[in-house]
Amino acid sequence: MKNQLISILIVAMTLATAWAIRGQFGHEQGAAWAGGIGGLALVLVSKRKDWYSKIYSIAMASAVGWGAGGMISYGMVVGYGRSSSFPDAFYGLLMLFVIGGLYGILGGGLVGLTLESSKEKKINWGALLAEMIAGGIFGYYLFVVQLEWLMTPPRAEAWSVCLGAGLALLWHLARNNYTSSLRVSLYSALGAGFGFAFGNFLQTLGAGLEIQFNMWNVMEYSIGFFGGIGMAYGVFSSVWPEETSFSESWESKIAMLLVFVGIPFINLIDSMGYHTLLERIKDPVNPETTAMLSTLFSTLIVFSVALIGWYKYTKSKTGLERKGILVLFVTYLAAYILVSYIVSGVFAGRFPSNHQLYVVNLAVILWLAGKQYTPFFGKPIAVMPVNRWFLYLIGIVIIIMLLALISVNTHGVMGGAHERFMN
DSSP states (O other): OOOHHHHHHHHHHHHHHHHHTTTTTTTHHHHHHHHHHHHHHHHHHHHHHHHHTTTTHHHHHHHHHHHGGOOOHHHHHHHHHTTHHHHHHHHHHHHHHHHHHHHHHHHEEEEEHHHHSSSOOOHHHHHHHHHHHHHHHIIIIIIIIISOSSTTTTSOOHHHHHHHHHHHHHHHHHTOHHHHHHHHHHHHHHHHHHOOOOOOHHHHHHHTTTTTTTTTHHHHHHHHHHHHHHHHHHHTTTTTOOOOOOOOOOHHHHHHIIIIIIIIHHHHHSSSHHHHHHHHHOSSSSSHHHHHHHHHHHHHHHHHHHHHHHHHHHHTTTTOOOHHHHHHHHHHHHHHHHHHHHHHGGTOOOOOOHHOOOOOOHHHHHHHHOOOOOOOOOSSSSOOOOOHHHHHHHOOOOOOHHHHHHHHHHHHHHHOOOOOOOO
């Protein structure tokens, strides 16, 4: 059991660190970089050579799945969680559980499908994509347009799109007997959902106690940590097909280009451009020089990620070994940490304390990776215990209710709080 716990902890700390960094970038592209890092960690600790051969596809599935939820607006919901009234606080934490659960459903489900795909059981990705798009459109028009269930007014209600797509994904998994993928999806949902709600509770508690730390970052770390636990547990406790042969495919090349070239460059364009950093960093001494240096070094880092990703791909004609997986993992995570330092103003002399913890996390992750052995449970589960999962769900909702009750009794009126029911 010790080996499994270490493996799960590595994935949890990795996704948590990446998700905390994601707060510097936001939206789908920032979440996609973080999700890709989580997928790389999963392959690294798996020690399965057949998974090494499709690491780019696994990382892409994780990036797309976890990144898709980045379209959801949750600022208003976080404000409800900071309310001093119990109905509003409970609503806020419960809706954050729903939003986090949507991250997990999509991220865990797509990762699971990629792992479950084999020559004997190929995934019909075209049909799945069509179903999820249709589900997303249906979800928006049903929940928002027809039923007028507005979670985050006056902001966009993109949660309904993700909910429709997520339900379509779950139906696809259940209908086609992708039991292992279904387990990963549902356990990822529980983990990420609880992590988001619990993180908001910690954020509110820290603000009430006037703790001098970036408590928003604590919330982000929490969703990644518990989401990583759910995804890793689902993967390492399930049954997966084994493939003995390696075959280079155009899918791997496209996946590599998306993960190591596309996602970093989109983040570069949207978050690390000269004018963006000039406005964001606001160096009072040398604003133009600071912004120019920041953009140049960010560009250098992003190009380095692309070159290393391409180099490892071209040199792996017969498959990657674990050392190659480790290089890809460290490159992708370390680059995310470095550009996070840059956009936070390192060239203006700013070294936020939470960034030092990112480096500490990376060091601990690498140390644990050196001590980690087989991550898979001795008796993998080949079925989805639905009744047990619903018991976990009910238990988590009760815990969230208790967290809301504790929260409203630890602070008064708080800045950034919103009220929906007690106005």
